[in-house]
Amino acid sequence: MPRFLSKPCPSSFSRLWLGVLCLCAPAVLRAQTAGPPAPDAEELRLKPVRTLGAHAKPDAKPAMVLSAKRLSSQVDQQASAEGEAELRYGELLLRAQRLSYDQTEDLARASGDVQISHSGNRFRGPELQLYVSRFEGEFLDPSYFFSQTGGGGRAKRVSFLDAKHVQAEQGNYTSCPIVADQEPAWQIMASKLDMDFENNQGVATDAVLRFQGVPILAAPTLSFPLGSGRKSGWLPPKIGLDNRSGFEFGLPYYWNIAPQRDATLTPFIMTKRGVGLDSEFRYLEPEHKGQINLDLLPTDRVADRSRWALHLMNDGQLLRDWQYRVRAERVSDDDYWKDLPDRVQSQTERLLIADLQLNRRRELSWGELQAYGRIQQWQALQGLDPSVQFQTPYQRTPQLGLRLTTAADEAVLAGYSPWGRSARLEGAVEVEYNRFDLSPDALVEQLQTGQRVHLLGHVSAPMGGPGWWLIPRVAVNAAAYALDRPQLDGRTSMNRTIPTFSIDNGWIFERDTQLLGRELRQTLEPRLLFVNTPYRRQDSPNFDSAPKDFNFDSIYTDNLFNGIDRVSDARQLTAGAISRWINPQKGEEVLRLGLVQRYLFRDQQITADGVPQTQRFSDLLLLGATHLTERWWADGTLQYNSETGRSERTVLRARYSPGPFRTVSAAYRLARGQSEQVELAWQWPLFGQGPLPGQPRAAANAGGSTCSGAWYSAGRVQYSLRDKRFTDSVVGFEYDAGCWVLRTGIERLSTGRAETNTRLMLQLELVGLSQLGSNALKVLRDNIPGYRQLSADRSASLEAPYD
Known part of the structure; x- marks a missing residue:
C-alpha cells in the first residue's frame, strides 16, 4: 500500500x-x-x-x-x-x-x-x-436541517430509509436555531416524524405545536407539506375581527382531489352573525380550467336572512377551435359588500358581472378572421339610499360579431418607429349586432332598450425609417338602431355614418450628454396627430360609450369616447414631445420630461358633458419622472388650464427607499371639483436589530430564541382634504424575531360618507411552517408601495454553507 x-x-x-x-x-x-x-x-x-x-x-x-x-x-x-x-x-x-x-x-x-x-x-x-x-x-441523537422546508430540529434517533424518506424518533421540528439546553421559540414536538420528500409530505405522530413554551395546537397526527407542492390536510386557522361581524374563526381543509383538481372547505363562525362555510373548487383539465367559489352563511343573526356569494371563473376550448370564457359573480343582497367585503372578488365591489364569451380565430395568409359572441349581465348593489345609487350599464343579450384584420405591424399601429419598414396598406373591419337590455337593478329613470348594428373599419398606410414614422389613416363608424321606446320626436329607428381622417407623425432624436456629472443619452421625441372628423347628429341612446380619461395616451387618439354610440367631431392638431435621459450602460431611464396640448380649428359639438367646446387650446398636460439616485423615485402629471391659470388635475408622487425594509412614499392627488387627497405610506424599522437580507439562516434565526428581534411599522394613510376626513387606510406593526414574525394592525375601509368597516389584523408567521391568523401580509403588500416581506430572504437554499 x-x-x-x-x-x-x-x-x-x-x-x-x-x-x-x-x-x-x-x-x-x-x-x-x-x-x-x-x-x-x-x-x-x-x-x-x-x-x-x-x-x-x-x-x-x-x-x-x-x-x-x-x-x-x-x-x-x-x-x-x-x-x-x-x-x-x-x-x-x-x-x-x-x-x-x-x-x-x-x-x-x-x-x-x-x-x-x-x-x-x-x-x-x-x-x-x-x-x-x-x-x-x-x-x-442528531440535529438536522431540511433544505426544502428551511427547518430542522433534534431527535433521539434518525433512520434513513432511503434518499427520499427519513424517520425521526422523539424529535422536534422548527425553523429556529437549535441551541443546547434552550427551547426554540416555536416547535412541533412528536413521538415520530416521517419526512417523505418524494411525496412532499411530513407527518408528525402525537404532535404538539408549541410557541414560546405554550402548547397552541395538539393532534394525534399532524401533516404538513415539505415544499411548494400540494397535499390534503387542515390548513392554519383564519382569524379576523371587525366592527360589523365581530370575531371570526375559520379552519380550512385542503383536499388534493387529483393532480388537476383540488378544493378548500372552510367552516367558520362569526360571533355576531353565526356559522357558515366558504368553499373553493379548482380544476385544470387539458381543454378546460377554472375556479368556483361558494360562500354560505345560512342564518345571519344581524341581517336576519340567509347570505351567500358565488364566483365563477372558467376558460376552455369547445369543438372546432371555439374558445369560451366565463366570469360571473353574484351575492345575496345589496349590503353584502359592506358586511362581508373579503368575500367579494370584483374590482368594482358594487357592480358584479356575469359574462359569457365565445370566440374563434382563424389565421389567414393575409391576416386574421375572428367570430365572437357574448352575453353580459350585471348585478348592481344599489342599497336604499337614493344619494348613493347609480346608473347601471346596459346588458348585452346577446352580442354577435365578425372581425377581419390584416397582418399588421403592431409596433407601427401602436405608434412606435417601424425600423427600416416599407409602407403598405393595413386595416380592419368589424361588424357587430347587440341587443341592449336593462339590469333588474337599474334606476327607474332608465327606460330605453333596443338593438344596434354597427360597422367599424379603417385602412392605413404606415411608413417610416430608423428615427421616424408617418401613418395616414381613414376610419369609419356606422351604426343603425331599432329602439323599444320612441324618442321624443317619435322615432324608433335611426342610423348615422361618421368618417375620420388622421395623420400620425413622430420622430426620435438622440444625443450623448451629461447630467449632474453622469454620462447619459438624451432623446427628443416630438409627435403630431392631425384628426378631421365631421359633425354628425348623434341623438341615439348611449348604450356603451363613455368619455376617455384625459391623459398622455388618450390625447393621441381620434375620439374622445370609448364605445360605439358617441364619436367626437374634430378638426384638431395634437402636438407634444417627450425627452428622456437614459443610462446607456444599464438602459435605465434616469429622467423623463414631457408636454402635450391639443388645438381645435373649430368648435366641437359632441363632448363629454354635452356643452360645445369653444376653447381653441385644450388643457396643457405635463409629466415628469426621475430616478436620479438608487434611493429616490419621483413622478408627476399636471393638467393645467391656461384660461383659469390653475391646475385641473394633479398627481404627484415620491418614494424614498434607502435600504431593505425601509421605504417611505407620499402622494398628492387633485381632481378639481371632485376630490383632493394626500397619502402617506411606509415600511420602516422602529428599534431592535432584525435579520439582514442574505444573512446566513442560522444567524438570521438567532432572534427566535433570544428575543432580540426588531420592530417595524408599516402602513398607508389617506386623507381627503375635500371632506376633511381619513378614508381607506391601514396601519400595522411587525415584530421580526428571526424564525417567527408577528403582524398586527388596523384596516379602515370606507363604505359610504358616514360608514366605515374597521378590521383588526393579527397574524403569526412561523417561518418555514405556516402563517396563522388573518391575512395581514396580503393587506400590507397590496397597500404599501415597495413593501417587502420581512422573512422573504430567509428561504432555504441548496447553496447554503454547511456548518
Whole structure:
C-alpha cells in the first residue's frame, strides 16, 4: 500500500490530503501505484460535492472519494480514516473524526462530530451507521436541517430509509436555531416524524405545536407539506375581527382531489352573525380550467336572512377551435359588500358581472378572421339610499360579431418607429349586432332598450425609417338602431355614418450628454396627430360609450369616447414631445420630461358633458419622472388650464427607499371639483436589530430564541382634504424575531360618507411552517408601495454553507 506524504504547513497542524481513493474502481488505485503521472496527464483534483457527478451518465455509478489526516486501506475490502475524515459519494458528503468503510457490505461507520450533507439536507450527531449507495442507516441523537422546508430540529434517533424518506424518533421540528439546553421559540414536538420528500409530505405522530413554551395546537397526527407542492390536510386557522361581524374563526381543509383538481372547505363562525362555510373548487383539465367559489352563511343573526356569494371563473376550448370564457359573480343582497367585503372578488365591489364569451380565430395568409359572441349581465348593489345609487350599464343579450384584420405591424399601429419598414396598406373591419337590455337593478329613470348594428373599419398606410414614422389613416363608424321606446320626436329607428381622417407623425432624436456629472443619452421625441372628423347628429341612446380619461395616451387618439354610440367631431392638431435621459450602460431611464396640448380649428359639438367646446387650446398636460439616485423615485402629471391659470388635475408622487425594509412614499392627488387627497405610506424599522437580507439562516434565526428581534411599522394613510376626513387606510406593526414574525394592525375601509368597516389584523408567521391568523401580509403588500416581506430572504437554499 503506498504512502502519501505532504509538506507541513506553518499552522499548528497540517492537513494531509490522501488523493483519490476510488473504492468502487480499483484500477484507478493501481494506476496511482505505478508511478508519477505523465507530464501531460490531467491533474486529479477534488471538486465540491455539488459538482461531483453533475455530468455523469444517468446509469453511471458515482466515484467515492475518501480523505483524512491518517488513512489505511485494503483494496476491495475496507478503509479506515482518522482525523478530519471526509467521504464523498455523489450528492453525499460525510465528515467525522473517525470513519471506517466496509466495501463488501457498502457500510460506513462514523463517530465523533459526525456531519452529513445529502441533497441539501444536513445532519449532525455523535454516531452513524450508513449503507452508502442505498442511503440506509441510523444516526444517534442528531440535529438536522431540511433544505426544502428551511427547518430542522433534534431527535433521539434518525433512520434513513432511503434518499427520499427519513424517520425521526422523539424529535422536534422548527425553523429556529437549535441551541443546547434552550427551547426554540416555536416547535412541533412528536413521538415520530416521517419526512417523505418524494411525496412532499411530513407527518408528525402525537404532535404538539408549541410557541414560546405554550402548547397552541395538539393532534394525534399532524401533516404538513415539505415544499411548494400540494397535499390534503387542515390548513392554519383564519382569524379576523371587525366592527360589523365581530370575531371570526375559520379552519380550512385542503383536499388534493387529483393532480388537476383540488378544493378548500372552510367552516367558520362569526360571533355576531353565526356559522357558515366558504368553499373553493379548482380544476385544470387539458381543454378546460377554472375556479368556483361558494360562500354560505345560512342564518345571519344581524341581517336576519340567509347570505351567500358565488364566483365563477372558467376558460376552455369547445369543438372546432371555439374558445369560451366565463366570469360571473353574484351575492345575496345589496349590503353584502359592506358586511362581508373579503368575500367579494370584483374590482368594482358594487357592480358584479356575469359574462359569457365565445370566440374563434382563424389565421389567414393575409391576416386574421375572428367570430365572437357574448352575453353580459350585471348585478348592481344599489342599497336604499337614493344619494348613493347609480346608473347601471346596459346588458348585452346577446352580442354577435365578425372581425377581419390584416397582418399588421403592431409596433407601427401602436405608434412606435417601424425600423427600416416599407409602407403598405393595413386595416380592419368589424361588424357587430347587440341587443341592449336593462339590469333588474337599474334606476327607474332608465327606460330605453333596443338593438344596434354597427360597422367599424379603417385602412392605413404606415411608413417610416430608423428615427421616424408617418401613418395616414381613414376610419369609419356606422351604426343603425331599432329602439323599444320612441324618442321624443317619435322615432324608433335611426342610423348615422361618421368618417375620420388622421395623420400620425413622430420622430426620435438622440444625443450623448451629461447630467449632474453622469454620462447619459438624451432623446427628443416630438409627435403630431392631425384628426378631421365631421359633425354628425348623434341623438341615439348611449348604450356603451363613455368619455376617455384625459391623459398622455388618450390625447393621441381620434375620439374622445370609448364605445360605439358617441364619436367626437374634430378638426384638431395634437402636438407634444417627450425627452428622456437614459443610462446607456444599464438602459435605465434616469429622467423623463414631457408636454402635450391639443388645438381645435373649430368648435366641437359632441363632448363629454354635452356643452360645445369653444376653447381653441385644450388643457396643457405635463409629466415628469426621475430616478436620479438608487434611493429616490419621483413622478408627476399636471393638467393645467391656461384660461383659469390653475391646475385641473394633479398627481404627484415620491418614494424614498434607502435600504431593505425601509421605504417611505407620499402622494398628492387633485381632481378639481371632485376630490383632493394626500397619502402617506411606509415600511420602516422602529428599534431592535432584525435579520439582514442574505444573512446566513442560522444567524438570521438567532432572534427566535433570544428575543432580540426588531420592530417595524408599516402602513398607508389617506386623507381627503375635500371632506376633511381619513378614508381607506391601514396601519400595522411587525415584530421580526428571526424564525417567527408577528403582524398586527388596523384596516379602515370606507363604505359610504358616514360608514366605515374597521378590521383588526393579527397574524403569526412561523417561518418555514405556516402563517396563522388573518391575512395581514396580503393587506400590507397590496397597500404599501415597495413593501417587502420581512422573512422573504430567509428561504432555504441548496447553496447554503454547511456548518
